[in-house]
Every structure is written in C-alpha cells, then in structure tokens.
Amino acid sequence: MHITFDMTFxxxxxxxxxxxxxxxxCALRENSKDQFTSLAAPQIWTGxxxxxxxxxxxxxxxxxxxxxxxxxxxxxxxxxxxxxxxAPMFLPCPLVVAILDTMYLVHPEYYPxxxxxxxxxxxxxxxxxxxxxxxxxxxSKENISKYYNIAPAKIRVIYPGVDSxxxxxxxxxxxxxxxxxxxxxxxxxxxVGALERMKNIPRLLEALSILKKAxxxxxxxxxxxxxxxxxxxxxxxxxxxxxxxxxxxxxxYVPGEDLPLLYNAADLFVLxxxxxxxxxxxVEAMACGTPVVASNTSCIPEVIADAGLLFDPxxxxxxxxxxxxxxxxxxxxxxxIECGLGRARQFSWKEAARKTIEVCQHASAI
Numbered sequence: 001m002h003i004t005f006d007m008t009f010x011x012x013x014x015x016x017x018x019x020x021x022x023x024x025x026c027a028l029r030e031n032s033k034d035q036f037t038s039l040a041a042p043q044i045w046t047g048x049x050x051x052x053x054x055x056x057x058x059x060x061x062x063x064x065x066x067x068x069x070x071x072x073x074x075x076x077x078x079x080x081x082x083x084x085x086x087a088p089m090f091l092p093c094p095l096v097v098a099i100l101d102t103m104y105l106v107h108p109e110y111y112p113x114x115x116x117x118x119x120x121x122x123x124x125x126x127x128x129x130x131x132x133x134x135x136x137x138x139x140s141k142e143n144i145s146k147y148y149n150i151a152p153a154k155i156r157v158i159y160p161g162v163d164s165x166x167x168x169x170x171x172x173x174x175x176x177x178x179x180x181x182x183x184x185x186x187x188x189x190x191x192v193g194a195l196e197r198m199k200n201i202p203r204l205l206e207a208l209s210i211l212k213k214a215x216x217x218x219x220x221x222x223x224x225x226x227x228x229x230x231x232x233x234x235x236x237x238x239x240x241x242x243x244x245x246x247x248x249x250x251x252x253y254v255p256g257e258d259l260p261l262l263y264n265a266a267d268l269f270v271l272x273x274x275x276x277x278x279x280x281x282x283v284e285a286m287a288c289g290t291p292v293v294a295s296n297t298s299c300i301p302e303v304i305a306d307a308g309l310l311f312d313p314x315x316x317x318x319x320x321x322x323x324x325x326x327x328x329x330x331x332x333x334x335x336x337i338e339c340g341l342g343r344a345r346q347f348s349w350k351e352a353a354r355k356t357i358e359v360c361q362h363a364s365a366i
Contacts, residue, residue: 001034002037002078003037003079005036005081016100017084019280020098020136023349027161031350031353060086081360084098095363096360097130101275102135102140102144103275134157137277137299137302138302158356160347161347161352162348167260168341174261175261185221187219188267190223191204191271192269193225193281195231196230203313211323218327220327223248225253263284266290267327269282269290270292271293273300282294282304286307286344289340291326293326296310296311305343
C-alpha cells in the first residue's frame with residue numbers, strides 16, 4: 001500500500017501537530033513494509049504580519065485543493081493521510097484525516113476570524129468525505145461526533161506515543177548543567193507549550209503570586225518553554241501587574257535535546273490549559289519523572305489518569321493549592337513520580353503506528 005502524508009501545516013509555529021506528524025511518520029517507516037511519501041506546500045511567504053498570513057493561507061489552500069490532488073494522481077497514491085485536518089475537497093484516493101484538537105469547535109473565540117470562517121466552511125465537507133477519522137482522545141472523539149454528526153464508528157482514537165528522548169536522568173550534574181545553561185538559579189516549575197491565549201498562563205501567574213504571598217520562603221520560579229503566541233501580551237501585562245518580573249523566565253523555543261533535561265530539572269510540570277486535544281507535554285513530563293498538575297478539562301484527566309493532580313483552570317486558588325500540595329509533601333511527590341513513569345510507558349509510537357496502519361488498510365479496502 002502506498003500511503004501519502006500531506007505535511008502542510010496551517011501555522012509556522014512548531015506545535016503538537018508538527019510533533020505528532022513527524023513522530024508518526026518515523027514510526028510508520030520503522031514498523032511497516034508499506035510505502036510512504038510525504039508532500040508539503042513549499043514555504044513561499046515566511047514573513048510576519050497580517051499580509052503574510054493571508055498570502056500563506058491562500059497559497060496553502062491552492063496547494064491543498066489543486067496541486068495536491070494532481071500530485072496524488074501522478075504518484076498513484078493508494079491513500080492520503082492528512083495529519084493537520086486540512087485536505088482536498090476532491091481526491092483520487094481514499095482519505096484518512098486526523099483531527100488532533102477540537103478547540104476550534106469548543107472555543108472558536110480563540111481563533112482569528114478569517115481562520116474560523118475557513119474552518120467552518122471546509123472541515124464539515126472534509127469529515128463527511130473522509131473514509132475514516134483519527135483523533136487522539138475520547139474527549140475529542142465525542143466533540144467530533146457531536147459537532148459534525150458523525151457516527152462514532154467512523155472515528156478511531158489512537159493515542160500518540162512519547163519519544164524515547166524523554167526519560168528520567170539520575171545524574172544530578174546533568175540537571176545542574178541545563179539550569180546553568182538557561183540561567184535558572186534555583187528550583188523551578190515548568191510549563192511547555194506555545195504561549196497562546198487558550199493555554200491560560202495569566203491564571204497560572206495569579207496562582208504563583210498567591211503562593212509567593214502565602215509562603216514567603218517559596219523559592220520556585222516559573223519557567224515558560226515554547227514560542228510566543230497570541231497570548232504573550234496578556235502574559236507580560238499580568239507579570240507587570242503582579243510584580244513577578246523576577247519570578248518568571250521565558251526560554252522560548254529550546255532544542256529538542258535540551259527539553260528532556262529541563263523536564264528532569266524541574267520540580268513540577270503545570271498545564272493550566274482551558275482545552276487540549278491531547279497534551280503531549282503531559283506524557284513527556286511524566287516520562288521524565290516530573291510530577292504533573294493540570295486542568296480538569298477536555299482530555300487532560302483521560303491522559304494523566306491517576307498519575308497527576310487536577311485543578312479548576314478558571315480558579316487561581318485551585319491551581320495554587322495543587323502546586324503547593326506537591327511541592328510541600330515529599331510522599332505525594334514521590335508517589336506521583338512513580339505513577340507518572342508507569343502511565344507514560346502506556347503511550348507508544350510503535351503501537352500508534354500499528355493502529356494507524358489498521359485504519360489505513362481498512363480505509364483503502366472500502
């Protein structure tokens with residue numbers, strides 16, 4: 001079977017969708033005898049600003065709707081796998097589309113107006129035309145079925161894996177070196193992800209302020225790892241309002257080899273998102289032996305199961321309470337580390353590849 005991946009992504013930011021697509025492609029090539037081809041729209045406009053975004057949207061649309069179907073015919077693809085939920089309206093082969101996040105359905109207010117209109121017009125047609133739909137959590141499956149009136153049997157939940165780079169390091173010297181590299185002077189709490197509005201960082205900052213005032217001996221800083229998104233202005237304003245400039249470090253995008261070490265060096269990973277499709281950093285942190293506290297929304301309780309603590313992401317006091325509980329109780333912290341390591345082992349890219357091939361084989365036979 002000749003499976004083609006369209007690796008054209010709506011955003012230039014390296015987000016979870018990029019990680020998912022790349023890791024899945026690697027796992028498929030390592031664990032399957034099928035033929036795989038990856039195609040992508042050439043990046044013509046790489047600048048910033050509204051005009052560049054519009055031009056990229058237009059070009060990507062032309063690529064996906066006109067150029068891609070032609071190329072699929074030329075290479076005689078048996079199936080198209082679309083990992084970024086955007087696909088041609090007309091195809092010469094069956095389609096399996098991956099919808100990794102349903103945030104645009106549940107919280108459309110967090111998306112640019114032009115992009116929201118584009119999604120509302122295009123996605124309903126794509127999901128109806130798709131032979132099969134893959135998603136990464138039961139929470140997302142329920143939303144896809146509900147909003148698009150799709151039979152649950154057409155939607156397959158396949159959990160992503162966790163890269164083998166993410167593991168627990170026992171050597172204290174490695175943790176110290178990574179802290180020195182990034183100028184982290186003492187103990188810290190880590191967040192990993194693009195700094196978008198839906199990540200809810202301002203409420204995490206409010207929780208940090210509550211903790212600093214209630215526990216003057218608290219030395220932990222907050223380290224934010226990930227590219228700046230549309231939430232960065234509100235984050236900076238919140239830091240200024242709460243006088244937290246000395247308590248927060250922005251690392252931006254870090255090299256892949258550094259991220260596991262940063263997880264290992266952190267005392268706690270916090271994910272305060274209002275919504276997640278899956279939340280790969282949850283599993284990455286657990287695999288590194290870092291305790292996890294996170295929102296009680298969307299798929300997050302499903303992903304961490306009993307290996308982490310949950311809070312109400314709309315309530316800074318709830319966030320602060322769970323952070324303090326982990327940082328102040330070594331028995332709870334150690335139990336969370338053990339449970340997290342066990343939970344992380346349940347997520348495998350090899351297994352994800354096996355299940356994806358099953359879906360593709362079934363779709364190509366219909």
